[in-house]
Amino acid sequence: MAGNAISGEPAPAEPPAAGAALFELRGAGVVLGGVRILSPIDLAIPAGRFVALLGRNGSGKSTLLSLLARQLAPSEGALAFAGQPIEERQPREFARRVGWLPQHPPEAATMTVVEVARMGRYPWRGAFMRHDVRDARAVATALAQVGLADMGERAMASLSGGERQRAWLAMLLAQEPSCLLLDEPTAALDLKHQMEVLRLLASLRDRRRLTIVMAIHDVGMALRFADHLIALKAGRPVFVGPPEAIQRAGVLSAIYDLPIGTLQAAEAGPPIVYPL
Amino acid sequence: MIAAMPWAPGARLLGVGAFLAAVGILASAAGWDPRVTVSVARLGLFDPPNDVFAAVMFHYATLPRIAVALLAGASLGLAGAAMQAVLRNPLASPTTLGVASGASFALALSTLAGSAAAFLPPEAWSFLGAMGAGGLVYLIGRRHRFDPARVALSGMAVGLFLSAAASGLVLFNGQQLAFLFLWGSGHLAQSDWSGPAVLLPAFALAAAALLAARRVIGILAVGDDVAGSVGLKTETARLLVLVVAVALTAAVVARVGIVGFVGLAIPAIVRLCRPRSVAATLVASAGLGALALFAADASAQLLSRSGDRLVPAGAVTALFGAPVLFALLSRSRLSSRPNPPLRRSAGSFRDAGPALFAALAAGLAFAILVALFLGRTGGGFELLDPARDGTLLLTRLPRVLGALTAGAAVALSGLLVQKIVGNDLASPELLGISSGAAAALVLAVLVLGVISRTALLLCGFGGAIGATALVLWFARRHRDQIAAVLLAGIALGVFLDAIVRIALANASLEATALLAWLSGSTVLVSLPEAIGLGLLLAAAAGMVLLCRRPIALLDLGAAVPQALGLRVRAAQTLTLLLSALLASASTMVIGPLSFVGLVAPHLVRMAGVRRLAPQVGATLLAGALLMVVADWLGRVAVTPWQVPGGLVAGLFGSLCFLILAARRGAGGHAA
Numbered sequence: 001m002a003g004n005a006i007s008g009e010p011a012p013a014e015p016p017a018a019g020a021a022l023f024e025l026r027g028a029g030v031v032l033g034g035v036r037i038l039s040p041i042d043l044a045i046p047a048g049r050f051v052a053l054l055g056r057n058g059s060g061k062s063t064l065l066s067l068l069a070r071q072l073a074p075s076e077g078a079l080a081f082a083g084q085p086i087e088e089r090q091p092r093e094f095a096r097r098v099g100w101l102p103q104h105p106p107e108a109a110t111m112t113v114v115e116v117a118r119m120g121r122y123p124w125r126g127a128f129m130r131h132d133v134r135d136a137r138a139v140a141t142a143l144a145q146v147g148l149a150d151m152g153e154r155a156m157a158s159l160s161g162g163e164r165q166r167a168w169l170a171m172l173l174a175q176e177p178s179c180l181l182l183d184e185p186t187a188a189l190d191l192k193h194q195m196e197v198l199r200l201l202a203s204l205r206d207r208r209r210l211t212i213v214m215a216i217h218d219v220g221m222a223l224r225f226a227d228h229l230i231a232l233k234a235g236r237p238v239f240v241g242p243p244e245a246i247q248r249a250g251v252l253s254a255i256y257d258l259p260i261g262t263l264q265a266a267e268a269g270p271p272i273v274y275p276l
Numbered sequence: 277m278i279a280a281m282p283w284a285p286g287a288r289l290l291g292v293g294a295f296l297a298a299v300g301i302l303a304s305a306a307g308w309d310p311r312v313t314v315s316v317a318r319l320g321l322f323d324p325p326n327d328v329f330a331a332v333m334f335h336y337a338t339l340p341r342i343a344v345a346l347l348a349g350a351s352l353g354l355a356g357a358a359m360q361a362v363l364r365n366p367l368a369s370p371t372t373l374g375v376a377s378g379a380s381f382a383l384a385l386s387t388l389a390g391s392a393a394a395f396l397p398p399e400a401w402s403f404l405g406a407m408g409a410g411g412l413v414y415l416i417g418r419r420h421r422f423d424p425a426r427v428a429l430s431g432m433a434v435g436l437f438l439s440a441a442a443s444g445l446v447l448f449n450g451q452q453l454a455f456l457f458l459w460g461s462g463h464l465a466q467s468d469w470s471g472p473a474v475l476l477p478a479f480a481l482a483a484a485a486l487l488a489a490r491r492v493i494g495i496l497a498v499g500d501d502v503a504g505s506v507g508l509k510t511e512t513a514r515l516l517v518l519v520v521a522v523a524l525t526a527a528v529v530a531r532v533g534i535v536g537f538v539g540l541a542i543p544a545i546v547r548l549c550r551p552r553s554v555a556a557t558l559v560a561s562a563g564l565g566a567l568a569l570f571a572a573d574a575s576a577q578l579l580s581r582s583g584d585r586l587v588p589a590g591a592v593t594a595l596f597g598a599p600v601l602f603a604l605l606s607r608s609r610l611s612s613r614p615n616p617p618l619r620r621s622a623g624s625f626r627d628a629g630p631a632l633f634a635a636l637a638a639g640l641a642f643a644i645l646v647a648l649f650l651g652r653t654g655g656g657f658e659l660l661d662p663a664r665d666g667t668l669l670l671t672r673l674p675r676v677l678g679a680l681t682a683g684a685a686v687a688l689s690g691l692l693v694q695k696i697v698g699n700d701l702a703s704p705e706l707l708g709i710s711s712g713a714a715a716a717l718v719l720a721v722l723v724l725g726v727i728s729r730t731a732l733l734l735c736g737f738g739g740a741i742g743a744t745a746l747v748l749w750f751a752r753r754h755r756d757q758i759a760a761v762l763l764a765g766i767a768l769g770v771f772l773d774a775i776v777r778i779a780l781a782n783a784s785l786e787a788t789a790l791l792a793w794l795s796g797s798t799v800l801v802s803l804p805e806a807i808g809l810g811l812l813l814a815a816a817a818g819m820v821l822l823c824r825r826p827i828a829l830l831d832l833g834a835a836v837p838q839a840l841g842l843r844v845r846a847a848q849t850l851t852l853l854l855s856a857l858l859a860s861a862s863t864m865v866i867g868p869l870s871f872v873g874l875v876a877p878h879l880v881r882m883a884g885v886r887r888l889a890p891q892v893g894a895t896l897l898a899g900a901l902l903m904v905v906a907d908w909l910g911r912v913a914v915t916p917w918q919v920p921g922g923l924v925a926g927l928f929g930s931l932c933f934l935i936l937a938a939r940r941g942a943g944g945h946a947a
Binding site: 069070071090091092093094095096099100101102105106108110112119120122123126127128153154155158175 | 624625822823825826829831832833835836838839840841842843886
């Protein structure tokens with residue numbers, strides 16, 4: 001709700017209640033250049049949840065995210081967002097509700113951090129509307145959330161890989177969407193910043209009821225922070241459910257084609273995942 | 277696709293060869309002089325009797341022409357195949373490495389020097405020029421470890437610079453250098469057997485040397501590390517092979533001028549047929565090259581005869597070869613992803629302030645005053661007295677205004693194109709957009725005769741849009757490979773240039789006027805036109821400033837702006853339409869090759885202007901300043917002659933491009 005208070009008009013429609021399907025794929029599949037990337041699948045992404053996409057390289061995680069972000073149109077089947085066919089939405093209206101970060105964002109070498117974050121206001125202000133104090137506040141909040149508040153005037157080209165990644169995340173947060181689609185957002189980050197970013201995402205889910213869909217390779221982190229897991233294998237989902245269920249013997253091993261063991265370290269904490 | 281071909285490599289090559297031979301024979305047969313019957317041909321084969329005119333013609337024109345076509349084609353195919361092998365570069369060829377332009381330029385210079393240069397035969401001058409241009413490209417390429425795209429880009433830059441310089445020579449010395457016009461496009465007509473007498477030994481020597489070195493070439497083609505580890509002196513070996521190829525090219529250029537694309541396309545076609553050995557590649561390239569140029573020349577003669585116009589064979593090869601290069605580029609990946617950007621020590625930007633704008637504006641004002649009031653007569657520089665020479669001032673005013681607005685327009689167009697393609701080495705001149713406008717304009721004049729300037733502008737706009745659409749389609753497919761996009765644009769420019777050459781070679785009367793105009797003569801501009809162009813420019817600049825947010829987003833590619841809700845296709849298309857309109861309007865005044873569209877946005881960026889809105893303002897000022905200065909220089913440099921301002925700008929602009937391509941080259945991502 002903080003998001004609406006900051007950004008003012010045009011307020012987004014109330015997101016679906018937590019647990020209801022935000023995205024719904026009905027037989028949606030992707031064929032690119034004659035190669036099947038994603039099988040026709042039925043899949044629901046629940047609203048207000050922290051969803052982790054698991055799977056080996058090339059299993060279709062990025063393709064699924066591109067599909068949800070409307071970067072790709074499904075080759076067959078249908079895809080609904082908040083109960084409405086996804087292709088019927090206006091581009092900027094969709095961008096006010098769904099933010100997407102690609103795996104390899106552009107270089108933007110000649111931009112500063114704050115200019116990158118300010119691009120996140122485009123869905124709200126478009127080409128011509130003036131930016132006002134609410135936009136400035138949204139940008140400042142986003143930069144503070146990713147820990148770049150005092151680096152706003154730095155050149156993107158002068159940043160380390162992790163700082164650059166967080167600058168793009170700031171753009172996404174300044175967008176104030178109700179759903180974040182993230183393609184390996186922690187891949188370039190050190191352990192401390194991984195934890196900070198994932199904690200931030202979890203708190204966004206808790207405080208603002210954001211839906212987060214994130215592709216991630218670190219199963220341990222996924223088990224620790226996500227509350228809903230979707231595992232893909234060769235373009236089709238092989239596991240959909242809560243983190244507790246994926247720890248059953250053999251499930252992870254089947255996803256990664258590798259014997260994997262889990263070890264309960266503390267009483268209530270997440271398990272340690274290790275290849276055998 | 278190729279892998280699924282059922283035939284053996286030999287059969288595929290024979291198939292291509294048979295096709296080319298059939299085209300050549302059919303075209304020759306269709307254009308055959310009926311007076312040359314079998315008995316006349318038998319008479320003319322060796323020692324023709326002087327009283328049978330058809331037999332004499334057959335002996336001294338037809339036969340040597342066929343021989344020259346076969347030999348020149350074989351030489352170019354061979355030279356191209358050798359260059360591509362030892363540089364491991366599918367884009368290397370006599371024309372793309374600048375070698376042919378160097379030879380042709382040196383020939384033009386030696387012709388101008390007349391008796392002073394007579395102590396060496398033209399072949400030697402041609403060789404020196406070819407070695408000079410080729411050596412420059414080699415040195416640049418070596419600094420970049422012979423990265424294929426960088427080498428080709430540097431070669432193209434050398435070629436563009438030399439052709440700008442050559443058109444300057446032609447403009448001043450039209451009488452003496454008229455041949456360069458025909459020659460520039462590869463004219464194969466012969467009047468005796470001297471051509472084959474030079475080309476046959478040259479080809480035979482080079483072929484023997486290259487075939488003898490086939491094992492060395494094969495190892496170089498695998499890669500330097502392997503070559504070094506088996507004990508080959510890679511640098512020496514590569515240089516020796518290249519010198520042979522360059523010498524062969526120089527001999528061809530000295531006899532028939534520049535024949536484009538045979539040396540590039542034929543080895544590429546041969547490679548697609550997958551011959552098994554280096555020797556087979558060399559032999560097949562020579563054979564197919566011979567047949568290809570024979571077919572092209574026969575078609576050119578047929579076209580010349582049927583249309584009563586002169587079509588040089590080189591134009592025909594460019595007509596077919598440029599699309600081959602285009603297709604080649606769209607199939608092959610030249611390089612992987614560009615290198616990640618270097619971390620810079622300076623953490624933040626220091627943007628240029630109002631001081632830069634003040635300096636630019638003051639410079640422009642000063643340049644306008646100089647251009648209006650300072651002239652040069654036989655006696656020297658003369659300051660014009662406005663009270664006395666009011667009429668002279670009135671004749672200069674539209675010219676200065678035209679240069680000013682056209683320079684600013686093409687500079688803005690360049691800035692927009694760079695935003696769309698996402699790279700600052702792009703420009704309307706390099707991407708073929710201006711050439712598209714020029715080709716449409718020339719064709720409109722030749723087909724429709726004299727039409728109004730408004731109609732001309734519309735025609736040019738159409739041509740620019742056509743070229744733009746092609747380039748945009750290509751750029752979308754090759755976003756991370758700016759070198760491929762640039763080369764495709766240059767290929768498109770060469771293709772359109774071939775059309776213009778064919779048209780110009782036949783428009784005897786209009787030709788000189790059209791040439792002056794294509795080189796960017798501002799003399800023809802009238803005051804209402806300059807004002808109209810200014811209004812168009814003001815409207816366009818206003819639109820760009822108004823839409824600066826979406827245009828700045830375009831710099832980031834397609835994915836992220838789309839995720840932010842921008843209709844990327846629509847924004848790209850509208851921006852491109854605007855830049856095509858600006859480019860075609862300015863092409864009408866300063867011609868297609870001023871390079872102001874490349875240089876002005878670059879200077880502005882180097883001066884530290886980073887954000888789009890100030891960039892637009894500074895680019896407009898810089899473009900106007902460059903063009904006014906170039907136009908004035910052209911006016912006073914060599915009185916009583918007038919060098920078109922577009923040509924002066926093009927000469928310096930292509931030099932700048934050469935330096936840029938050499939410094940940062942294909943990637944263009946480093947800064």
